Amino acid sequence: DAMVIQNPRYQVTQFGKPVTLSCSQTLNHNVMYWYQQKSSQAPKLLFHYYDKDFNNEADTPDNFQSRRPNTSFCFLDIRSPGLGDAAMYLCATSRGGTGGTEAFFGQGTRLTVV
């Protein structure tokens, strides 16, 4: 059974039209991550939550925001998508703290901007 679920798998949006990607987990992990991955590149961390604490990467554009209303769900909002935002968006979870545990990823959402 899928433990980290991302919806939708494929999203097409218009240039400048706000879009929201969603992620849910059944693992009760306290850390959730959002990564952006462009073709043939490493996943790039956008931000992550450690419990309710939001941690934004210094180079994450202001155009990207996130919400985590509860432990199970996390959303990625792109306020005004540009052509350069077309990518695979990956959500991951893990249990944080000393030692840490295995990180689990969803299947990703492929975003196309037209």
Next chain:
Amino acid sequence: KQEVTQIPAALSVPEGENLVLNCSFTDSAIYNLQWFRQDPGKGLTSLLLIQSSQREQTSGRLNASLDKSSGRSTLYIAASQPGDSATYLCAVRRGAAGNKLTFGGGTRVLVKP
């Protein structure tokens, strides 16, 4: 800032050969290191997790070693099969910045029948 490097970027081997994939990282203060597999257009599948106190982990044909002091990990895949063709990524977790996972660029593997 933690930097993770994977060499080579691509690798092609005939079926049956052993695969050796390398991962290096600059900051040895890590909690753990994880190896992933990614098929085209898909998410990441976890293969092995090595805690900082461990030297190696094994799962079936996969064996991963960790030398934290030198900032290196190696993933060995024995007796490769065409189904092993994928991109393999390593990621390190460090504790100082809230359990961030930092990825290498990956090694794209092709196993020829």
